[in-house]
Amino acid sequence: MDYIGGRGRIEGKPDGTADAVLGGYQPWMDIYGSMALPGAGNETGNALDTATFYVMLKKHADASPDPKTGQNMEISAAYQIEAIPAYVVEAE
Numbered sequence: 001m002d003y004i005g006g007r008g009r010i011e012g013k014p015d016g017t018a019d020a021v022l023g024g025y026q027p028w029m030d031i032y033g034s035m036a037l038p039g040a041g042n043e044t045g046n047a048l049d050t051a052t053f054y055v056m057l058k059k060h061a062d063a064s065p066d067p068k069t070g071q072n073m074e075i076s077a078a079y080q081i082e083a084i085p086a087y088v089v090e091a092e
Helices: 028-036 040-046 050-060
Strands: 004-012 018-027 063-065 072-083
Touching: 004 063, 018 028, 028 040, 028 050, 028 072
Parallel strands: none
Antiparallel strands: 004 018, 018 072, 063 072
């Protein structure tokens, strides 16, 4: 995953869990590809119209304009992450 200009915030909690937010810009074609490549089954299963999804990503892209066309090639993206402790136990 390409992630440009990323910034993050993480909050550790006493019980060992953590909450984090990661924000930055991502190439919108990568996001589109991850939804479009699985095909019609993904459209049906997720109630997604990939043609509309393409148009909306392209329209709302807000960073890294292409020098020739002026079309922004990246879109703002944010991810929320919830972490829980994990323990590794050696097999006997």
